[in-house]
Amino acid sequence: MVEQTRQETSVEVAKRASDYLRGTLLEEMENASPKFDGDSEQLLKFHGVYAQDNRDVRRERSLAGEELEHIFMTRVVVPGGFLTSEQWLALDAASDTVADGTIRLTTRQAIQYHGTIKSGLQSLARQLDEVLMTSFGGCGDVVRNVVMCPDLQIPEADPYIVEVANAIAERFRPTTTAHWEIFVDGQRAASREVVNEHSFYGDTYLPRKFKIAIAHPHENCVDVFAQDLGMIPGSHPSLGEGFTFVVGGGLGRNYAHEHTFARLGEVLGFVPRANVEEVIAAVVDAYKDLGDRTDRKRARLKYVLADAGLEAFRAEIHQRLGYELADALPLPANFDRSDHLGWHGHDDGTWRVGVRVAAGRIRDDETSQTRTALRKIAQALPVKFFLTPQQDIIIDGVSADERPFVDQLLRDASVREAETLGSIERTALACPALPTCGQALTESERVLGSVVTQFESALSARGLERRPVALRMTGCPNGCARPAVAEIGIVGRTKSTYDIYVGGSRQGDRLATLFQEKVKLADLADAVAPLFDAWQSDGMVDEAFGDFANRWSSK
Structure with a gap:
């Protein structure tokens, strides 16, 4: 029997025909329609833009025979999460002029704008360009925003790691000038110099997205084991400074496809500082060639590793490099996540303060005026800002004399001090979900506060209110808030129910396991209550909830 050749997906066809991500985007940008058609929605993602609609009014408009309320999400690339005061002020201003008045921080240290209409996309791109920022590469089948721990960027840290991160961001940005032509300049070049796209991208780019993170x-x-490629700095006894590379992580799943799953990365080897870009290019190039282009649900690098095995993939990388990687350094023993909140001093006498941002949404509302406070600080002081992988923000470079001024501005804006936050509230994460995300099955960000209250009340009733627990929530199994490595992961299952996972580790090196399926929103904490009872009575001294839940479930 002759084996049938599997057909590549329509997205692959669209990428190849797009003239390096141009397609008909510019022509559609100029027409009166509030949306883009056909393949253009896929190409938009490479430019950091997702086509969406307001799902709160979708049914009402549909029943009335009206056009959907078409809106767009734009994701701004922020390598390492670092922003100047000038850049922050530009981002703040844009949230009013072309978005919904809020700034959304992501778990990958990027900025998202929601609620932009089609006619505002070019204006936003131009405002970003004026402060040397872009959304290009924020989404799409390319190497995404490079994530790194904020503690690697403090004055005491070795600057070479920041240099490496910036070099990676520059090296793996697509070379096509399509974004400039379509969104910034606003016209297709009549004649343009042919710029060869990177060989590890080609004319169809990667099978799916590729995520890189650098851990402390x-x-x-940064959840380094959840990345396509994770990097852990260290000093090799014979090779000097470099990184242990971890490959093949990824947390997204799909309920309709049983062959999809969450997976932690595996150790590939040690890479000296001078070889970092070369080895990443080999990994990306191997993924370009080996990734599944016939099934986007199973196209991530983690499935290449799962199917072929680590040793086969390592041999593939060695063949492409022409040499073998050194054995990796031992993984860190003390690797608990830090939330980076509160005041911390630097050796040079300056200070930084980590500010909690509930669900990553910076706004002014009846509870606090965080957006106004950050704006006033950026206007008054030449500080730096760092976005964290916990959806929070750090204000850095505050002198000892300036600290009272910053403190007062934050207090006046009713911004909560780190010490006053609840044991779950302090680190809880959520994806945006409804009403903007087209993948969401149910609520996440908008109900996170009530879910945190549920769980903190359950802990308090058992005298456990001072015990920290990492809770993460998503409206679907794609895993944007990384619930698969949380101590408690809450994942949208249907319009009105969630699956509960427990047992992830604080080090991010163990997946949570399914605890209970299809639980209603109001019953989430009650479902986990028996496990809290067991933790209270049978848990060891200082045993983390995730460790206890994992031990309990393995009995």
Whole structure:
């Protein structure tokens, strides 16, 4: 029997025909329609833009025979999460002029704008360009925003790691000038110099997205094992400074496809500082060639590793490099995640303060005026900002004399001090979900506060209110808030129910396991209550909830 050749997906066909991500985007940008058609929605993602609609009014408009309320999400690339005061002020201004008045921080240290209409996309791109920022590469089948621990960027840290991160961001950005032509300049070049796209991208780019994160050697706020490629800094006894490379992580799943699953990365080897870009290019190039282009649900690098095995993939990388990687350094023993909140001093006498941002949404509302406070600080002081993988923000470079001024501005804006936050509230994460995300099955960000209250009340009733628990929530199994490595992961299952996972580790090196399926929103904490009872009575001294839940479930 002759084996049938599997057909590549329509997205692959669209990428190949797009003239390096141009397609008909510019022509559609100029027409009166509030949306883009056909393949253009896929190409938009490479430019950091997702086509969406307001799902709160979708049914009402549909029943009335009206056009959907078409809106767009734009994701701004922020390598390492670093922003100047000038850039922050530009981002703040844009949230009013072309978005919904809020700034959304992501778990990958990027900025998202929601509620932009089609006619505002070019204006936003131009405002970003004026402060040397872009959304290009924020989404799409390319190497995404490079994530790194904020503690690697403090004055005491070795600057070479920041240099490496910036070099990676520059090296793996697509070379096509399509974004400039379509969104910034606003016209297709009549004649343009042919710029060859990177060989590891080609004319169809990657099978799916590719995520890179650089961890601190002593804490794992970036969830380095959940990445396509994770990097842990260290000093090799014979090769000097470099990184342990971890490959093949990824947390997204799909309920309709049983062959999809969450997976933690595996150790590939040690890479000296001078070889970092070369080895990443080999990994990306191998993924370009080996990734599944016939099934986007199973196209991530993690499935290449799962199917072929680590040793086969390592041999593939060695063949492409022409040499073998050194054995990796031992993984860190103390690798608990840090939330980076509160005031911390630097050796040079300056200070930084980590500010909690509930669900990553910076706004002014009846509870606090966080957006106004950050704006006033950026206007008054030449500080730096760092976005964290916990959806929070750090204000850095505050002098000792300026600290009272910053403190007062934050207090006046009713911004909560780190010490006043609840044991779950302090680190809880959520994806945006409804009403904007087209993948969401149910609520996440909008109900996170009530879910945190549920669980903190359950802990308090058992005298456990001072015990920290990492809770993460998503409206679907794609896993944007990384619930698969949380101590408690809450994942949208249907319009009105969630699956509960427990047992992830604080080090991010163990997946949570399914605890209970299809639980209603109001019953989430009650479902986990028996496990809290067991933790209270049978848990060891200082045993983390995730460790206890894992031990309990393995009995």
